[in-house]
Amino acid sequence: MLYINCPHCGMRPQIEFSYGGDASVKRPELNKEISDQEWDDFVYNRKSLRGKHLELWQHISGCRQWIKVERDTATHEIFNTFKADEEVA
Amino acid sequence: MSQDFRLESIGLINRDKKLSFKFNGKKYFGYEGDTLASALLANGVHLVGRSFKYHRPRGFFGAGVDEPYAIVQLYRNNETEPNIKATEQELFDGLEAKSVNCWPSVNFDIGAINNFLKIFLPAGFYYKTFMWPKSFWYRIYEPFIRKAAGLGVASTKHDKERYEHKYEYCDLLIAGSGPSGLSSAYAAAKNGAKVILAEDKPRFGGSLLTSDVNIGNQSGKDWAEGIIAELKTMPNVVVKNRSQIFGYYDHNMLVMSEKVSDHLPKTKKYHPNKRLWYIRAKEVLISSGSIERPIVFGNNDTPGVMLSSAAKEYLKVYGVLVGKNPLIFTNNDSGYETAIEFQKHGVQPVILDSRKNPDSEIIDEAKSLGIDIKNSYVVVAAQGYKKVKSADVASISDDKKQLGKIENIKCDCICVSGFWTPSIHLASQSGNKTKFKEEIDAFVPGISKQQETTLGAANGVFSLEETLQTSFAKGRELSKKITDNDNEVSIPNVVEKKSSKHDKFWCVPLPAGKNYKRFLDFQNDVAVSDIEIALREGYRSIEHVKRYTTLGMATDQGKTSNLNGLQLVSEIENKVVPAVGHTTFRPPYTPISIGAIVGREVGKHSKPTRKSPMHAWHEKNNAVFVDAGVWLRPRYYKRGNENLFEGSKREAKNVRTNVGVCDVTTLGKIDIKGPDAAELLNRVYTNAWLKLPVGKARYGVMLREDGIVMDDGTTTRISENHYHMTTTTAQAANVLSHLEYYLQLVWPELNVNVVSTTEQWAGAAIAGPKSRDVLQKLFPNLDVSNEGLPFMGYMEGDLFGVKARIFRISFSGELAYEVNVESDNGNFMWEKIMEVGEDFKIQPYGTEALSTLRIEMGHVAGSELDGRTIPYDNSLEGLVSKKKDFIGKRSLQRSAFTAEDRQKIVGVVPLDKKTSIPEGSHLVKDDKAPLPNPKLGHISASCWSVEYDNPFSLAILKDGKNMIGEKLFAMSPLKNKVIPVEIVSSHYVDPKGERVRS
Numbered sequence A: 001m002l003y004i005n006c007p008h009c010g011m012r013p014q015i016e017f018s019y020g021g022d023a024s025v026k027r028p029e030l031n032k033e034i035s036d037q038e039w040d041d042f043v044y045n046r047k048s049l050r051g052k053h054l055e056l057w058q059h060i061s062g063c064r065q066w067i068k069v070e071r072d073t074a075t076h077e078i079f080n081t082f083k084a085d086e087e088v089a
Numbered sequence B: 001m002s003q004d005f006r007l008e009s010i011g012l013i014n015r016d017k018k019l020s021f022k023f024n025g026k027k028y029f030g031y032e033g034d035t036l037a038s039a040l041l042a043n044g045v046h047l048v049g050r051s052f053k054y055h056r057p058r059g060f061f062g063a064g065v066d067e068p069y070a071i072v073q074l075y076r077n078n079e080t081e082p083n084i085k086a087t088e089q090e091l092f093d094g095l096e097a098k099s100v101n102c103w104p105s106v107n108f109d110i111g112a113i114n115n116f117l118k119i120f121l122p123a124g125f126y127y128k129t130f131m132w133p134k135s136f137w138y139r140i141y142e143p144f145i146r147k148a149a150g151l152g153v154a155s156t157k158h159d160k161e162r163y164e165h166k167y168e169y170c171d172l173l174i175a176g177s178g179p180s181g182l183s184s185a186y187a188a189a190k191n192g193a194k195v196i197l198a199e200d201k202p203r204f205g206g207s208l209l210t211s212d213v214n215i216g217n218q219s220g221k222d223w224a225e226g227i228i229a230e231l232k233t234m235p236n237v238v239v240k241n242r243s244q245i246f247g248y249y250d251h252n253m254l255v256m257s258e259k260v261s262d263h264l265p266k267t268k269k270y271h272p273n274k275r276l277w278y279i280r281a282k283e284v285l286i287s288s289g290s291i292e293r294p295i296v297f298g299n300n301d302t303p304g305v306m307l308s309s310a311a312k313e314y315l316k317v318y319g320v321l322v323g324k325n326p327l328i329f330t331n332n333d334s335g336y337e338t339a340i341e342f343q344k345h346g347v348q349p350v351i352l353d354s355r356k357n358p359d360s361e362i363i364d365e366a367k368s369l370g371i372d373i374k375n376s377y378v379v380v381a382a383q384g385y386k387k388v389k390s391a392d393v394a395s396i397s398d399d400k401k402q403l404g405k406i407e408n409i410k411c412d413c414i415c416v417s418g419f420w421t422p423s424i425h426l427a428s429q430s431g432n433k434t435k436f437k438e439e440i441d442a443f444v445p446g447i448s449k450q451q452e453t454t455l456g457a458a459n460g461v462f463s464l465e466e467t468l469q470t471s472f473a474k475g476r477e478l479s480k481k482i483t484d485n486d487n488e489v490s491i492p493n494v495v496e497k498k499s500s501k502h503d504k505f506w507c508v509p510l511p512a513g514k515n516y517k518r519f520l521d522f523q524n525d526v527a528v529s530d531i532e533i534a535l536r537e538g539y540r541s542i543e544h545v546k547r548y549t550t551l552g553m554a555t556d557q558g559k560t561s562n563l564n565g566l567q568l569v570s571e572i573e574n575k576v577v578p579a580v581g582h583t584t585f586r587p588p589y590t591p592i593s594i595g596a597i598v599g600r601e602v603g604k605h606s607k608p609t610r611k612s613p614m615h616a617w618h619e620k621n622n623a624v625f626v627d628a629g630v631w632l633r634p635r636y637y638k639r640g641n642e643n644l645f646e647g648s649k650r651e652a653k654n655v656r657t658n659v660g661v662c663d664v665t666t667l668g669k670i671d672i673k674g675p676d677a678a679e680l681l682n683r684v685y686t687n688a689w690l691k692l693p694v695g696k697a698r699y700g701v702m703l704r705e706d707g708i709v710m711d712d713g714t715t716t717r718i719s720e721n722h723y724h725m726t727t728t729t730a731q732a733a734n735v736l737s738h739l740e741y742y743l744q745l746v747w748p749e750l751n752v753n754v755v756s757t758t759e760q761w762a763g764a765a766i767a768g769p770k771s772r773d774v775l776q777k778l779f780p781n782l783d784v785s786n787e788g789l790p791f792m793g794y795m796e797g798d799l800f801g802v803k804a805r806i807f808r809i810s811f812s813g814e815l816a817y818e819v820n821v822e823s824d825n826g827n828f829m830w831e832k833i834m835e836v837g838e839d840f841k842i843q844p845y846g847t848e849a850l851s852t853l854r855i856e857m858g859h860v861a862g863s864e865l866d867g868r869t870i871p872y873d874n875s876l877e878g879l880v881s882k883k884k885d886f887i888g889k890r891s892l893q894r895s896a897f898t899a900e901d902r903q904k905i906v907g908v909v910p911l912d913k914k915t916s917i918p919e920g921s922h923l924v925k926d927d928k929a930p931l932p933n934p935k936l937g938h939i940s941a942s943c944w945s946v947e948y949d950n951p952f953s954l955a956i957l958k959d960g961k962n963m964i965g966e967k968l969f970a971m972s973p974l975k976n977k978v979i980p981v982e983i984v985s986s987h988y989v990d991p992k993g994e995r996v997r998s
């Protein structure tokens, strides 16, 4: 079970969180004309990375904030966590 | 029967407490502090079971967790538990156990015929033989295998034992209470660190209980007792015996199974049987010791052949002689230690040492005691079927290839020592890449992956002095890092005998003309010849060899077989062991009860149960409840002998003719506040929300980004910047997360707050032509006329002194209202509704009637919004705005979603107007068409229409809009039904929706 540092609550066990997928995906702006390909990439197409991955988690049984977690998908090492509005370098 | 093999002068058992027990129906005696294994051995019982594949007689090989064969079926307190290791099970009064793997009995076993047919059961036998013909598998092979093989039998009864889970945090978690565990725990405890010290055995001390050493001028055992006693007094230390750390998981979380009650005849009241500890440790010290390695020789599985360390443990801890005429077969000094203990207790052993002329303090002591030692000698084969009777022995050449003349020596046990294998399982589980250490011919932990350190024998350090020094230092160093304290602990002086180097020898060659089985894996019956076959057949990777032969894949995870298997492969392949590689260990280290893993999450505790504030009223009024997610909802209110069909029909009919009331507390409710609330709703729902006036409700549908309907519900504008959203019961949590996702991540510029208020409000839906009369009586001062409170209107009122929200919304399709009050007033509201409704023949109705009412109205619910449908499919396309953008809109342009013959919701009526259509039935054109019959659609929901008094169903049907009037067949192979049906409009009752507006 992972041990995740919620930027709002501190170190909390994984059971308090739910996974939210790739954090690097940007939703296209509203009312913008976009191609089928762009939309497909946003809705469906994800890289199944091995290694460092920036992903979303929601602290559902805690502060309910969505956070970004930089995690190694192979080793589960967590390098860093960020608030939703924090820029990730 | 007397305990013929028990010594009076030695052992840590309590001779004042004699315990009786039964094995295979026969009564024996043992003492408190015995294991089942030691008690049986004290009685001279060596035959405990039959082996897995060949059903060969098997006895005891070890004295603890490494035991590969002494597995029994245990009977305790009218319950039975399979696969218990006799070497771990503590004796209690009245214990009963039976052998497994034998039928009809351990002494006469039909499966033993496999032993004589073993030529037909080589490696890969199951893969090769039972593959063909396929039809034989179920009828012949499987029943045969099940009857003849397998381990114990699980109980089919409900397990009445209680298992608990516990979460714990500590600075240092120490696995194993031998010399390294005790020293590091002591040093860390003195620095004020929070320490948990876990020992899987009942007694603390590990190897100190059996080794002949002195620490600080006392025996190793006494020193261990002193340290444990002091640790127990320290508030920052938890010491746990009977506790096995079996798994090392991510981020330094380890799981430990504590056997709380297994050593007792019966679990004490309010106590668990086992307790599973989830421990998050800052640092982990692995001091799990090492396991003695066997030497491989002919018939090395005969009862009476066992590890020399086990023989020593039976002697020193339990006062039990495993034989009175022991033969010790060793390649290192450990065998001598066992021999010396035998000799000291009046039994003359013979030592066969594969080494030519070893020399050490220990060997000198053995010689001075007059022990018969034969150098460059090996056991070629054990003789005796159900028990060792003698051994064929021979001298061996220096290159270990040639055997001398075979002689036979009488003996009643063979104690084997092939040196030591560090228990690296936990380190390996943590992700540590282990490395091969040439000097000890075994793997030791390499570079740490997590915060873990391996000490002592587990790290391949077999000198006690070095172990104590490094362990004290490590405990001090790691605890200092955490607590900042640095208290010096003086390291006691150690007296231990120096030993000489072991022999790199592990397998005795076969003598000419003999084909003895030489076992590597004792539990899975994998012999040297099986590995040879696998390699001959082209298997190279150790992982493949392992799976093909099942080497190391038994429940003991190859604790005694892994290295010998690797040695064999490396020898045949002419590679060094590290080049062959070795398998990664995975949790659990040893089998763990499923009950302990499940814990308290059984039966109704497997999920939370939520009840509405009116639950007690429902119970009092004969509600029959149904699970709705985690909620309990009344399905119908039983009157007399009514069944579900009759009761729900009565309730639904009363709504259509008079008035009914339904508990809708379970609907999800989300409070939405902020200046941008309308904008959020406008983006989340498919329809327009910017112009909804205060005091009005609107029905809305929300999509996922892929265009699939996520949920529906009504949202009401309570005031300028305040909305009250309702969701379906099932989707409440998901919708809240969905809103939070968009507000926090996608559109953080929107100034809106959302919070769940599901539990804050109790809700009652009052539905039926007379619902306005009821509402008027509840709120006599309000104008609830069609003009005062029109359809989709909202107002607040005072319900006999209680603040209430009134929504004119309808799920049943009748004139209807929903009243919400704060949860604490829910029951008060409900009783008032029932009271004023009496004049109008009000009846409560449950979820079954609710479904009937919505189905015949063609209102969609979870069975249509099933995660596969878009708005069009549910005839909700009118709610999809063409002007504004919203979540999922772009996906609606997908060609499949805009296809001319896209599926759509329709109504379905059986032609005979009698036969109910099972939900899930498929709609087909031709009921006689060859399979697979092309499916046009499926029945999503079925009811008995109370309006027309005949069955009615909803279906999602291909090209639904052009299918009205068509005749099809509803087929349910599950229910074996073929029903001719007609497709009608989904709006079966009141298609123009006049009632809700009346």
Ligand SMILES: [Zn+2]
Pocket (backbone or CB within 6 Å): A006, A007, A008, A009, A010, A059, A062, A063, A064, A065
């Ligand atoms: Zn948090």
